Amino acid sequence: MVFNKASNEEKEPLLQNVDSPPRLPIRYIILFFCFMANTINNGMRINWSIAILAMVSKKKLDQSNLSAEVLLGDNGTESYDWDMETQQIILGAFYYGYTFTPFLGGWLVGKVGGFRVLFTGVLLSSVMMLLTAISARISVALLILTRVIDGTGQGVVYPATYSIIAKWSKLNERSTFISVSSSGYSIGAIVSSYVSAWLCSSCFLGGWPSTFYGVGISGIILCFGWFIIGSNDAANNRWISNYEKKLILSSRTEDTQSENNLDKVPWKSILTSAPVWSLCVCNVGFDYGYYFLSADVPIFFKTILGFQIKTTGLLTLLPQSAMFITMILGGVLADKLIFSGTLRIITMRKIFGFLGLGVSSVLLVSLGYFRNDITIVAILMVGVFAMYGFFIPGIDANTIDIAPNHSALLIGIMFSISSLTGFIGPAVLGALTNSTNTIIQWREVFWIVAGVQAFGLVAFLIFGSGNEQDWN
Structure with a gap:
């Protein structure tokens, strides 16, 4: 296996091994990225249900120069005087962005491909996670806006993973690939619920803000790796070996290999x-x-x-x-x-x-x-x-x-x-x-x-x- 610098015209893979299967097939790495995208996505959602418990307290703190009423939590971290109605509005704002964007994501995949949609969705939600703490400090309205944008980003990710799996898996791997990718939601819920609870009860980076920093940075790292490794399909990936490319394409129907038929959606x-x-x-x-x-x-x-x-x-x-x-x-x-x-x-x-x-x-x-x-x-x-x-x-x-x-x-x-x-x-x-x-x-x-x-x-x-x- 050797490294080659390929021209755009030839689209030769950077990693080639024509005669034997690769030790680590690229399609498994692509599957891992889909799994992690779903893990981080649901982790962001579960993270909020835990963190908001630490963001609300009854002990007042000096708020002379703050736009939002900042209080002191039980472990000395900042928290806010939000009533139950305000908390539910903040949590529910996510779904105003999420409700219709899965449909938008599915449509965008047909236009620009799953690679860009997945990258943009995860990146957008990750940035919103990093801005959560400062947004809460400025105003509730700004925080609600970040929640809506977060929902918008997360909504397009799941459809993108399906498009990627449809083009990267062999016919006899589809159910397994979909199960592994979707299982990220369960792992995200398990990991996030406990990590978030631990961080919120600590004073690390201010307590509850660290939960948003952690998941936000994780999303940014995932986007960086996906930008380098990922692609819409096996035919256009620069890292895949010719052996694996032929293996995937040979198991696919002619319609699935063609990109031209995606320009017109048979809506009726x-x-x-x-x-x-x-x-x-x-x-x-x-x-x-x-x-x-x-x-x-x-x-x-x-x-x-x-x-x-x-x-x-x-x-x-x-x-x-x-x-x-x-x-x-x-x-x-x-x-x-x-x-x-x-x-x-x-x-x-x-x-x-x-x-x-x-x-x-x-x-x-x-x-x-x-x-x-x-x-x-x-x-x-x-x-x-x-x-x-x-x-x-x-x-x-x-x-x-x-x-x-x-x-x-x-x-x-x-x-x-x-x-x-x-x-x-x-x-x-x-x-x-x-x-x-x-x-x-x-x-x-x-x-x-x-x-x-x-x-x-x-x-x-x-x-x-x-x-x-x-x-x-």
């Missing part, structure tokens, strides 16, 4: 496609349940079951870990089942979809009927998230099955629609528990969530397809 065909809409409805069911369990069930543990914060934290760590494991194993299993001829693509996708939404719904409803047994509650929570892990290689990977050229756009449409559940879910919960907060109301909520998940599952079981669509 996409918007009237039953398989596409079945994916959208199915994803609404999944996100409604996932957002609910991630954001609101800890409240159930504390207010209804009376669990301590440490216990609640453990019931957050274990389920996310279980989801990470089943997501990876599910991806590997899916590829083996499909390419060994054991199951057809659509059969495997629907089985995994049933595990992800059907079985999880039964376990979710059961949570409302075991209020005095922490062991059973823990098992049920782990079980729900473990089943959620099968959803990614089962349903989300289906976008590449039916339209590999437009998978990023499909993911963008799906996520833009399903992100609305981030608003709807808390509203439904608030309406049912605002006046009376008892186990009875929570059981009703669990049944509603399970019903939405079941509806999404039925839609995919009836209309889902594993065949590449003609309009691709």
Whole structure:
């Protein structure tokens, strides 16, 4: 293997080894970047839910020359006099930027490619993380603006990773690649929740500001590496060996290799496609349940079951870990089942979809009927998230099955629609528990969530397809 300085015309790889496979395939490095992009993305989001607890305090500090009311936290760090309404506005501002940008990201991928969209999205969110502390110090309005921009940056990243994976993976690796890339969300939640809590309780770099500096710098470093190594596809990467390039391109369909067909998006065909809409409805069911369990069930543990914060934290760590494991194993299993001829693509996708939404719904409803047994509650929570892990290689990977050229756009449409559940879910919960907060109301909520998940599952079981669509 030798290093060559190639001309732009020839587009020769800098690392060549024509006769034998490389020791470390470049596509695995590309996959690692997608994984880290998702890890940092969700880490930024979880980071806020922890940090805001340290950003608010009741002890006043001299504020003579400050535009925002600055207070003194319990560990001597600066904090602010924000009421609950202000805190919710700050946290919710993220979704004003995030709701429609997955769709924008999917469309942009078709115009400029996944490489630029991923780079820009991560960079934008990272810069906002670095500006969080100073923005909070200046004014709440400026802080809200950084949250909106942060959501905008994060919204375009996930569709970009799908486009990159569709063009970098072999056919028999797609489910595995998608599972590994998406598992970054679980790892981001696990790592960020504990690292953020530790930094917020320390005095390092001012306490809570260090959590934003850390994740922001991590994103900048990732962008630097991606700028050097990354590319839209294997055909145009300067680091890939000729052996690996031929290996990837030979396993791809002619349509997927062509970039010219991305200039015109078959909007009518996409918007009237039953398989596409079945994916959208199915994803609404999944996100409604996932957002609910991630954001609101800890409240159930504390207010209804009376669990301590440490216990609640453990019931957050274990389920996310279980989801990470089943997501990876599910991806590997899916590829083996499909390419060994054991199951057809659509059969495997629907089985995994049933595990992800059907079985999880039964376990979710059961949570409302075991209020005095922490062991059973823990098992049920782990079980729900473990089943959620099968959803990614089962349903989300289906976008590449039916339209590999437009998978990023499909993911963008799906996520833009399903992100609305981030608003709807808390509203439904608030309406049912605002006046009376008892186990009875929570059981009703669990049944509603399970019903939405079941509806999404039925839609995919009836209309889902594993065949590449003609309009691709």
